[in-house]
Amino acid sequence: MKHCDNFVVSEKKFLNSSFFKLKLKSKKTLPEINPGQFVEVQVNSDSKVLLRRPISINDVDSQTNEISLIIQTVGQGTKELAKISEGEEVSLIYPLGNGFKLEGESPILVGGGVGIAPLLYLAKQFHAKGIKPNVLLGFRSKDQIIPLEEFEKYSNLYISTQDGSIGEKGLVTENKIFSASHDVIYTCGPTPMMKAISDYSLKNNIKCYASLENKMACGIGACLCCVQNTTEGHKCTCTEGPVFNVKDIIW
Amino acid sequence: MEKLKIQIGNLEFQNPVMTASGTFGFGLEYEDFFDVQKLGAIIVKGTTGEKREGNPAPRMCETPMGMINAVGLQNKGVDYFCENTYHQIKHYKNNVIVNVSGSSIEEYVKVAEKINELEHIPAIELNISCPNVKKGGMGFGTDTKMAFEVVDAVRKIYKKHLIVKLSPNVTSIAEIAKAVESAGADSVSMINTVLGMAIDAEKRKPLLSTITAGLSGPAIKPIGLRCVYQTSKAIKIPIIGLGGITNATDAIEYILAGASAIQIGTQNFVNPSVGLEVIEGMKEYLDRHNISHIWDIKGII
Numbered sequence: 001m002k003h004c005d006n007f008v009v010s011e012k013k014f015l016n017s018s019f020f021k022l023k024l025k026s027k028k029t030l031p032e033i034n035p036g037q038f039v040e041v042q043v044n045s046d047s048k049v050l051l052r053r054p055i056s057i058n059d060v061d062s063q064t065n066e067i068s069l070i071i072q073t074v075g076q077g078t079k080e081l082a083k084i085s086e087g088e089e090v091s092l093i094y095p096l097g098n099g100f101k102l103e104g105e106s107p108i109l110v111g112g113g114v115g116i117a118p119l120l121y122l123a124k125q126f127h128a129k130g131i132k133p134n135v136l137l138g139f140r141s142k143d144q145i146i147p148l149e150e151f152e153k154y155s156n157l158y159i160s161t162q163d164g165s166i167g168e169k170g171l172v173t174e175n176k177i178f179s180a181s182h183d184v185i186y187t188c189g190p191t192p193m194m195k196a197i198s199d200y201s202l203k204n205n206i207k208c209y210a211s212l213e214n215k216m217a218c219g220i221g222a223c224l225c226c227v228q229n230t231t232e233g234h235k236c237t238c239t240e241g242p243v244f245n246v247k248d249i250i251w
Numbered sequence: 252m253e254k255l256k257i258q259i260g261n262l263e264f265q266n267p268v269m270t271a272s273g274t275f276g277f278g279l280e281y282e283d284f285f286d287v288q289k290l291g292a293i294i295v296k297g298t299t300g301e302k303r304e305g306n307p308a309p310r311m312c313e314t315p316m317g318m319i320n321a322v323g324l325q326n327k328g329v330d331y332f333c334e335n336t337y338h339q340i341k342h343y344k345n346n347v348i349v350n351v352s353g354s355s356i357e358e359y360v361k362v363a364e365k366i367n368e369l370e371h372i373p374a375i376e377l378n379i380s381c382p383n384v385k386k387g388g389m390g391f392g393t394d395t396k397m398a399f400e401v402v403d404a405v406r407k408i409y410k411k412h413l414i415v416k417l418s419p420n421v422t423s424i425a426e427i428a429k430a431v432e433s434a435g436a437d438s439v440s441m442i443n444t445v446l447g448m449a450i451d452a453e454k455r456k457p458l459l460s461t462i463t464a465g466l467s468g469p470a471i472k473p474i475g476l477r478c479v480y481q482t483s484k485a486i487k488i489p490i491i492g493l494g495g496i497t498n499a500t501d502a503i504e505y506i507l508a509g510a511s512a513i514q515i516g517t518q519n520f521v522n523p524s525v526g527l528e529v530i531e532g533m534k535e536y537l538d539r540h541n542i543s544h545i546w547d548i549k550g551i552i
Contacts, residue, residue: 002283004523042521050468051313051520077313093523215311217318218520222276224296224322225311234304234325 002220006089010066015146018073020082026065033060034099035122036211036243040219042091049077054216056118070117096219097242100209102126104184110172110197112138112189118211120150122186127154138172141165173200182206198246208246212237254537255545259489259511260437262373262412264291264346267512267545268530271493272297272350272376274516277336284523292346297378300358302328312449312458317470318517319447321461324352324381329362341371352378356404363409373411380418380443382465392418395430406435417441424478425485432486440491442475468517469495476508483509483550499532509550
């Protein structure tokens with residue numbers, strides 16, 4: 001069941017020059033939320049943008065009824081969200097999309113850019129099942145790194161940076177841990193990264209799921225704007241995704 | 252809610268608020284948010300003779316107070332609708348109207364004939380104004396002769412209420428409206444999206460796969476109001492107004508311009524229960540102004 005409710009911003013902090021985290025508290029008991037699901041968020045006050053912005057769920061606290069989002073300021077909509085203060089309200093349509101299914105015994109979660117956000121909640125779910133997953137995160141450089149204590153708590157964490165300023169130098173697909181033995185790969189991040197990971201998984205016959213970030217309007221399967229081309233034709237990223245088995249994706 | 256009850260042709264509506272085709276799925280997508288049977292009508296996604304994949308991505312971009320879409324009538328085809336989706340929504344007590352699209356007169360006729368057989372579909376909205384398909388679509392809606400021919404052909408075989416959805420991408424929408432009225436349409440709905448374009452200057456590329464596509468949202472409300480106003484002076488059949496309605500005030504403006512009823516489109520994406528809010532807001536407006544029926548202010552401008 002989908003909901004449309006106001007949430008109070010209970011915490012807001014900048015994580016680096018362009019990423020910020022919003023903790024949003026519901027007045028109601030949160031429904032069950034799967035890792036990889038997302039919300040459609042709207043600034044309640046006067047806004048220059050029309051549509052809601054789809055943002056993946058970074059973490060859920062069912063004790064306090066809080067959802068965390070990590071947002072990158074890219075355009076007007078996310079800039080407005082970055083100006084919001086603690087105590088203000090935002091409207092969310094949630095929880096949306098299919099989310100990740102927990103599979104395998106030795107998974108690796110590979111994220112790049114703001115695509116790292118949904119992997120935290122996924123790592124946490126694996127951890128709760130008694131599996132400490134490998135998590136590999138890619139950044140351009142040290143300046144882009146965000147606080148990673150939460151990831152360290154629930155996973156074995158590995159870092160790649162393009163300039164080698166922290167972690168291994170190079171792309172995530174060049175990191176030693178990436179080609180270690182895993183039975184399933186989960187990925188979210190820039191398309192070229194996910195495509196390279198998809199190619200690797202198909203070549204090595206490893207199950208692989210990618211969470212896509214197609215441009216989206218409604219988020220609930222009504223407008224058909226966010227489709228992804230797949231082996232079975234166009235599929236809505238919002239309702240039939242955002243998580244796809246990479247063998248079905250036509251990039 | 253007697254104040255909002257209306258009749259258009261032979262069709263009764265509990266209120267004049269409908270949801271526009273392509274913005275409300277089949278109603279099912281919105282059931283989590285409110286009782287969709289409270290709407291005057293639900294106009295379901297455009298249906299064609301065969302399954303269509305629609306246009307490639309990217310299909311959508313946001314522009315100032317609007318969005319441009321290039322979906323291109325993606326749908327599962329009329330047979331799938333009749334055999335599957337119809338059975339999921341036929342119990343709705345309000346009017347469920349099917350938007351009928353095609354690339355040829357034969358296709359429009361074929362779809363209309365099949366929908367005519369469905370007991371719980373009391374009307375179709377003939378879409379002769381989709382800007383996002385290569386063949387047909389808007390072509391039929393921008394030429395008076397072609398508009399007449401397609402409506403005339405459908406009228407001959409379609410026995411129930413026939414709405415024709417018109418394009419604003421013409422020199423005179425009133426002339427097109429007159430042509431479809433003379434071909435036997437029971438009512439017209441206007442406006443479909445406005446042909447537009449968006450460019451990424453940094454990448455020096457268009458933002459949509461089709462380059463030009465359909466603009467909707469608050470940005471087009473003044474165009475919609477103007478079209479309804481001009482057409483209401485030119486034809487006798489009722490007009491269902493749409494284009495950029497986000498709240499009850501916008502809806503009232505359309506009624507004042509001459510519309511008998513209204514549709515809400517893009518705003519369904521922003522506020523999924525906007526339909527219900529507009530119904531309540533229109534009633535509040537009539538109460539506040541001591542107006543006994545919504546049509547008492549219809550076309551008074």
